[in-house]
Amino acid sequence: MTRNYNRNPLRIFIGVGHGGTDPGAVNHKLGLTEAGINLSVALLMQTDLRRHGVQVKLSRSVDEEDRLKEEIAECNAYAPDFAVELHTNAGGGTGFEVYYQLEPWEHSKPSMELARLFDTNVCKYLGADTRGLKTDRSLGWLNQVQAPCILVENFFLDGPNALWYSQPEQLEKLSRAYVRSILEYYGIAYIPDGSVSLRYQVVGADDSVKDYVCPAVLVNGSHYVHLRQMAKSLGLAVYYEEAAKKILLYPPESYTESGVQNRLVKNSEYTTDMDRVMAGLDVLTNAAVEST
Ligand SMILES: [Zn+2]
Structure with missing residues (x-):
């Protein structure tokens, strides 16, 4: 399901959930914050996407205040081909979760297809379970971003896979599964490791x-x-x-x-x-x- 993009290079916006005084969910026992995990995944994605010639903008690249409203404004000003907002799940549960955009109609289809690729590739490359594709009309990110977009909830930071977040190779696997999904959708061949x-x-x-x-x-x-x-x-x-x-x-x-x-x-x-x-x-x- 290769799709063309209008501009060259492809432009991707990554919203990095929470930051600054807002750590998001916290796992005190393992010393993990959602804001920190989201940033690690975003930075890994940025490096990997850029080596494929993709233009990337992050809503933040350090631990700083980053309110949703500003993220959305920044994203719309950047006018990306696709935007993804990163969060990390908490509250006792398992699995990866992804939300796609319902409106407008012309964004809904690519959003859903990209969400499906994210879901498939997380299963495939991490051998982990997922909670499937979801949508939620109350999420501001999905309502206000003027480009095909999704919102991902990384694995639960208080779930059975929480230890993965302290293992760099697992974080890399996760970000790579996301990057592969984006590249696959836009028909860009993944450059394997060892290049x-x-x-x-x-x-x-x-x-x-x-x-x-x-x-x-x-x-x-x-x-x-x-x-x-x-x-x-x-x-x-x-x-x-x-x-x-x-x-x-x-x-x-x-x-x-x-x-x-x-x-x-x-x-x-x-x-x-x-x-x-x-x-x-x-x-x-x-x-x-x-x-x-
Ligand atoms: Zn969050």
């Missing part, structure tokens, strides 16, 4: 060179899948310098790949077709332009 850091350089029109690193995986023998997408969105071309094993991104209006010289050459250095032929550059483009 490599790919170094590349961006060559500017003024010959400047800057170093960057991005996550990448081998897909069909190529490391470039995500890098190529990113380059394309920036209007840059990708060149792999075989001998130096270097990846260069360059503005195609300023440089051309030279097969003969095995490097990028500056277009302004080769103004005539003869120059370009001698440099091993393609002159067909110019010829094609002249003939039209």
Whole structure:
């Protein structure tokens, strides 16, 4: 059930429930606060989403006051493709819970489908029970956010899985199940763990060179899948310098790949077709332009 989003990159807003003088639910025995758990999950989600090229905004990224009204205003100003509000359940119970939006109609369907993915993936990746999909017209978050949105209640912090919250690897699993759900819905492939850091350089029109690193995986023998997408969105071309094993991104209006010289050459250095032929550059483009 892949859905398209109108803008590139995808924009996600994460409401981080409670904070500051409002800790939310508290488990004194284990020293857990809902505000703290919500923030941990949000920060993990942010990191994971960003490495997939998704734009993320959190309602707060530290322990501070964060009232629902302000969260909603901030979310609507950001105009995300999808918004999720994080809470942690309490009061004696088990299982994961998720609420979806009923109105307006055009948001209701994506909200429900996203809620279902969250529910399915929490089951699948944490092997835990869930309380199913719910909706509640009295929840301000669901009523006032002007984008498809859901509200999740993480596992009970006073339930049988409460100890998970003191285990970083379990927190990571939970946030990853959420991230996978979002990416799955929007048709973005999840980059598995063990992906490599790919170094590349961006060559500017003024010959400047800057170093960057991005996550990448081998897909069909190529490391470039995500890098190529990113380059394309920036209007840059990708060149792999075989001998130096270097990846260069360059503005195609300023440089051309030279097969003969095995490097990028500056277009302004080769103004005539003869120059370009001698440099091993393609002159067909110019010829094609002249003939039209
Ligand atoms: Zn709460």
